Amino acid sequence: MLMVTITKVVDNGDPADKIDILVMGDGFDSSTTDQNRFDAKVQDFINKFFAIAPFDVLKTAFNVYKAEVVSNDSGIDRPDDNITRDTALNTSYGSGDLERLITATDGGVAIQNIMNQAAGDYSAGGQDYGAVVVLINDVHYGGGAAGFYTTTSIGKDGSYDYAGFVDIVAHELGHSLGYLGDEYEYNGDKKTYTGSEPSNPNLTIETQRNLIKWKDHIDASTPLPTYSKGGACDAPNKSATTLAGYPEGTVGLFEGGKYYNCGIYRPEGRCMMRALGYVFCKVCNLALIKSVSDRGAICFIATAAYGSELDPHVMFLRNFRDDVVLRSRYRRGFEDLLDIYYRFSPPIAEEMKRNEFYKNFMKYTVVWPTIALIKAIVFLAKLVRGKSPDKSI
């Protein structure tokens, strides 16, 4: 089995608590040119990925590892041009007759071997892999997701500098981390959606205002549906710029999504889950923040107040949430509170990072009293529990 050098390039702590991203390359040969290009692209990936909201505020929830995989040939298989190359991870364009779709022709066995090695070397993947990213050293646009890995070409139109290669990864993480659905229509015969309510937080068939899952984010003055195809469901309207005359960021019901033209709605006109090159819409942003927070990978306000997740105050809050809140019979009530927390805490944490006075203000008026209150409740609960037959808390 091929053994490669794996380095931890972004270290935010114990892999058991963090979401691990493993980056490797295919079609990079042993030449200095290719190896330097790989190193530069990994750094480029880190810079760009953690600049995309909400991954900017979720940064400390991730670790990133780099696996140096050397191929015999430079570039990958491209059946359309009858090009066959000998590469370490056996990736190829043209999967499923779709030119731009890049997958591994060995079913991902070689990629899996490197994941196993990372697990052995670093316990990476201890909680789970947030993403296994395969950077493709080629000058043609392409990429894709095949279960446990995502491929993305660093090149496009004959150049190795496709700036958007990170967006493919952000979009795929939207699926795997945020359970988000695709917000685009498809060219096939998917005209009107007739299925049940999708479980994804960013798609709905509901048109009654008070029943829509993202109703809290819709202004009372925004009409529903906000954008309708008016029954013209035969031809897909794939325009990524559909804002229906509303300002960017307006949340409502925009018809079209989950590959269908009609009968299903997304929250905004534009979104990373609809077209690469756009930011995640508000609903998708919050879904990602909530999902990453639920994994216990981050505790925004306390971390911002105390500067480190390893501070005892922060660890106390995290343990309290995991051991008591998420297991107790009061969970539903707490979940409503947590929803409010998730909605407000990332912007507050951002502000605290910028403003020292605000940081101290929050630390002594919110975080510390909260901890003191919880400690008192836990102490009292233990007293009461000693005398009561009801032992659940």
Ligand SMILES: [Zn+2]
């Ligand atoms: Zn997708």
Ligand SMILES: [Zn+2]
């Ligand atoms: Zn969205």
